[in-house]
Amino acid sequence: MWQKFNKLGAGSYGKVHLADSPGFRIPNKVAVKSAALENSASLKREALFLKKLKGNPYVIQCYGEEVSQEDNEGMVYNVIMEYAPGGSLKDLITSYNNVMPETVVSGYASMLLRGLSFVHRKGVVHCDIKPDNVLVFPAQDGGLHRLKLADFGLSKRVSEEIMEFRGTPYYASPESMQSGMQGTPADIWSFGCLVLEMMNGGERIWKAEDRWEPQKPEYISECGKDFLGKIFVSVEYRWSADKLLNHPFIQQSK
Known part of the structure; x- marks a missing residue:
């Protein structure tokens, strides 16, 4: 299971964390974009587009989506995607x-x-x-x-x-x-x-x-x-x- 450990950014959509995913995904480090489940419509829409655009080397890749229960945040919708070490x-x-x-x-x-x-x-x-x-x-x-x-x-x-x-x-x-x-x-x-x-x-x-x-x-x-x-x-x-x-x-x- 992946585990968030470092906040990379935040916006109107929610937050992005760097996460470890040893033995779970390739590569071992991923970016997890998250929003409270009740406020996740925009993020869910983004995930749909990323699935449609999968496979191109010049478009960020999405590895999946999951819902998790998190301390102090309740139910959270997560989109797991490529981590860009070079920033923007x-x-x-x-x-x-x-x-x-x-x-x-x-x-x-x-x-x-x-x-x-x-x-x-x-x-x-x-x-x-x-x-x-x-x-x-x-x-x-x-x-x-x-x-x-x-x-x-x-x-x-x-x-x-x-x-x-x-x-x-x-x-x-x-x-x-x-x-x-x-x-x-x-x-x-x-x-x-x-x-x-x-x-x-x-x-x-x-x-x-x-x-x-x-x-x-x-x-x-x-x-x-x-x-x-x-x-x-x-x-x-x-x-x-x-x-x-x-x-x-x-x-x-x-």
């Missing part, structure tokens, strides 16, 4: 003094697009793409760390018509903020904000006079600017994850 992408950006080299950004953007492509093909919209919701795993070949999309608590099915904003305003697309329209293109806009944040640590992404015109650092290559130009456009012209994977900016990371 936000931590990784900080480790680069908030400005990643463009070749590194290209490599990480490729991983995130592969994850988003899979998520979108499965008929899911993440709805809250941001550095805090991307987890970091050790590199397997001595190269870049492995990034995985996580935190699907606000996600929706593409077919669901939920005409209200969900997510984080700083990374939100114009159409999601203005009309609540949140489809796969909204994830792509948020991904673009995340790419800019890797390039400049989130400093002055937006021009003061125009919330919807991203401020691209002058030192970005023409290829990088063209890549971002396929993202920060109106929804009908915005490129999909699959299309962006074939852009020269991403191809250079191979």
Whole structure:
């Protein structure tokens, strides 16, 4: 049986603990996301999405769900998932003094697009793409760390018509903020904000006079600017994850 021993974080969903699971699961250390059973609707919804998205190397993996009786907390709903020893992408950006080299950004953007492509093909919209919701795993070949999309608590099915904003305003697309329209293109806009944040640590992404015109650092290559130009456009012209994977900016990371 797994046993919680170190609190990793907390939010509106509940709490996350690091847990030991010797002889119970592979790997031996897992992350357990928990909520009081009576307040676990959001976490149960996240577990359903994680099951649907199982098996992709760029999406956090779920090992199962259980209900436990805990001292001082009563009945608790738990989702057992991969533990990310590298923390979040936000931590990784900080480790680069908030400005990643463009070749590194290209490599990480490729991983995130592969994850988003899979998520979108499965008929899911993440709805809250941001550095805090991307987890970091050790590199397997001595190269870049492995990034995985996580935190699907606000996600929706593409077919669901939920005409209200969900997510984080700083990374939100114009159409999601203005009309609540949140489809796969909204994830792509948020991904673009995340790419800019890797390039400049989130400093002055937006021009003061125009919330919807991203401020691209002058030192970005023409290829990088063209890549971002396929993202920060109106929804009908915005490129999909699959299309962006074939852009020269991403191809250079191979």
